[in-house]
Amino acid sequence: MSENETVTGRVTRISGPIVYAEGLGACGLYDVVDVGEAALIGEIIRLKDGVATIQVYEDDTGMRVGEKAVCHRRPLSVRLGPGLVGTIYDGIQRPLKSLFSSSGAFLEPGKRSEPLDAARKWRLEPAEALRSGAAIAPGAVLGYVRETESVNHAISVPPTVRGRSLAWAAAAGEYTIDEPIARTELGEEIFLAHHWPVRRPRPFARKLTVSEPLITGQRVIDVFFPLSKGGTAAIPGGFGTGKTMTQHAVAKWCDADLIVYIGCGERGNEMTDVLSEFPELIDPRTGRSLMERTILIANTSNMPVAAREVSLYSGITLAEYYRDMGMDVAIMADSTSRWAEALRELSGRMEEMPAEEGFPAYLPTRLAEFYERAGRVVPLSGGEGSISVIGAVSPPGGDFSEPVTQHTKRFIRCFWALDRELANARHYPAIGWIESYSEYAEEVRAWWDRLDPRWSSVRAQALELLKREQRLQQIVRLIGPDVLPDTERIILVVAEMVKNGFLQQSAFDEVDMFSVPAKQVVILKIMMDFYRRSLAIIRNGAPLAKISALSCREEIVRIKTTFANEDAAGISGVEARMNQELDELERLYRKVETV
Ligand SMILES: Nc1ncnc2c1ncn2[C@@H]1O[C@H](COP(=O)(O)OP(=O)(O)O)[C@@H](O)[C@H]1O
Ligand SMILES: [Mg+2]
Known part of the structure; x- marks a missing residue:
């Protein structure tokens, strides 16, 4: 099959981005078609009884029945080679920057x-x-x-x-x-x-199990709900709960070699933020522009829906290309719900039988086709490469029982559930610690053991403490805090410290926006020591008020913003003062007991 061999048909019917043509029976499914006199880019997505159903990637307003449709007998493809990095593309890999000047933010159809x-x-x-x-x-x-x-x-x-x-x-x-x-x-x-071709996964030699975490510098992720290099994660959350902020933070700080960021169907101004903000960001490890390791794909809500549908596959194909060079690639899609809506709209135009909430029955298959291209592999060239996929999901009304969230859950192993109540309380990142989970914790444990073996123990202790706190809060809501003994009220006190001083992490704080792994573990370790020792002292008869009054408590909560990542000595100082204050209380109450 030669690349210049073309087949010409005629447009017979137009339904928005879906166009029907006859005379293309000899063509293949997913072949590229130049549709209409304007030669808009399209793709054959169904062939039946001599009629080709074509999804058109550009605005086809004004197209008429009878115009020609020229099929190129090759699948929709991206071009892979040097020059991808630092570029901003639309869903079908047209560079946006070079066209910005001639036609504004939008591309001229057929151009x-x-x-x-x-x-x-x-x-x-x-x-x-x-x-x-x-x-x-x-x-x-x-x-x-x-x-x-x-x-x-x-x-x-x-x-x-x-x-x-x-x-x-x-x-x-x-x-x-x-x-x-x-x-x-x-x-x-x-x-x-x-x-x-974007819809065909690139081949590799073999798949490997995952073992290394993708360090994001975000404590709630790295310690509580770690993502592995080659893993998959979803960030579901209602409007304004922090999906975009979380993805930006990961894109900026994670230790991947290359980032593919797909802005998918979100409001135009949000995408403009990305386009203007990213080029100015500095990579903390190289000291150079983050765009030197980033490829952006932009589809705003006012761009054609078909381009949005394909942008996920274009993005992951670019990611695979760099994976094949032995790189660790992280790809973000914000939001996969907007992508699923594009799928729904196209399906509706094709008059397909809708399944749940109007989504086509093949929604789960398509989601799988995206997430299954993640993984850690031995590329054909040898060595090792990985793709980590992080998809934002925006369920209507923040209701996680809707189809996109539910189906996504089947294909991801890390779930960062954004919690409306936390966001309302301005607890950011609003990743809820009860509903979120990571199935990678065991796999990345050996990596952490080499860095700081306390990672898994303080992690387990803190998660347990927060679970107990949640149960106690239910009692408190019913009958007030006074019924709880001090041995339980200390749990509320320490849980508050963990929330404020460990889980909350402002993306706008110069010091705290990125926390190195060593600092993450040490903060939580100090808090867990504080809990263990305070509990022992309370059991020896000290009232909770004595613990609450210790000045080290506030100091511990402020470690995250007070001490820079490199300042291990400063953090040790806080730990020493804590132990001193607790030693004193301990002596006091041991004495009372022995007198
Ligand atoms: N880690 C964070 N640090 C500080 N502020 C945050 C953080 N995450 C979210 N926010 C706040 O929440 C707002 C909404 O977040 P955004 O990511 O745009 O929500 P979504 O994409 O879910 O609609 C942001 O403008 C910011 O003020
Ligand atoms: Mg957003």
Whole structure:
């Protein structure tokens, strides 16, 4: 099948973004079609009785029945190569920045634009395999291109190449993405860039189990509900509970090598925030612009719904490409509910039988197709790479029993449930500790044990304490705090410290926006020591008021904002003062007992 072989049909019916055409019976499902005189980009999503159903990725207002539809007999693909990083794309990989000037924030329908800069020359550092006669296989690394200061881009043999040796190889030098750098014995040319169909997962050698956490610098995540590199997480939450803020915090601070951020169908101004804010952010590890390790995909609610539907697959294909270079990639989608709504709208236009709440019956299959592309793998080139997926879900009315949240739960292993009450109380991040969970805690435990073996014990103690606090709060609400003995009221006191001094973490606080793993564990360890020792002292007869009056209590709660990540000595100072104050009380009450 040649790439230039086209088939021309005619538009027979138009229903918004769904267009029907005849004469395309010889084409394949998911083939790309130029629809109408304006040649809008579309994709065949159903073929039945000689009629092709085409989903159109651009605004087709004004299109008429009878216009032509030209099928290219190749699937919708993205172009993969140097120049992706730092770029802002729409759902079908048209760069937004280069078109901003000519047509504002929106793209002119039918306007084509190369996803990668074809004029730019890249300096190729050849690898061992880039020489004529060399044996090759898909994934073999032929050389490197310095894409940005943070990203060393490996150029490999594309998975579709069938040749097994190089008949010709280019020398070190500068090349554009359209200049061949090698040719196989079968005559196939290899370039710095290649196409890949977005709906087809890229191949890898084998899947690995996950073992390392994706460190986000957010304590409630890293300690309580950890995500692993190669794991999947969902952030469900009603409007304004902090989905976008949480995803931004993770995108900014997590220790992935590359970020793919998909802004999906949210209000236009929210996306504008991302577009203006991200380029100004500094990567804390490299000291350089975060855009040097970020690719943005923007679909606002006023862009065509079909482009929103495909943006998830475009994004994850870009993520797989960098995973295949041995990188740890994190991909965020905000929000998958807007994506599911696009699916629902398209399904409705096609007059399909709706399932729950109007969503098509294949909603769970499509969600799975997205989340299942996460994972830690051995790429074809060897080594190791991973994709971690974090999807925001915006259930209407914040009701988690709706279909998108429920189906998403089947495919993710980490659930960061945003709690309306916490958000109202301005407890941020509003990740509820009762409803949230992570199934990765056991898998990442060995990693934490090497860093600080107290991670798993203080984690378990704190989660248990918060569970007990929740039960006690129910009693307090019914009959007031006075009925509780001091041995239980201390739980309320310490739980408050954990909430204020550990779980709450302002994204706007210069010191606290990012907490290193060591600091996270030590804060919680101090709080758990405070609890254990206070309880013993109360059991020796000290009234709770004596504990509450200790000045170290406030100091502990303020560690997070007072001491910078590197300031271990400052934190030890607080711990020493705490132990001193508790020693004193302990002596006092031991004495009373013995007299
Ligand atoms: N970690 C945080 N630190 C400080 N403020 C936060 C945090 N998370 C959320 N907020 C506050 O909540 C508001 C709404 O958050 P946002 O992420 O836009 O909600 P959503 O995307 O769920 O609608 C933010 O504008 C901010 O004021
Ligand atoms: Mg949001």
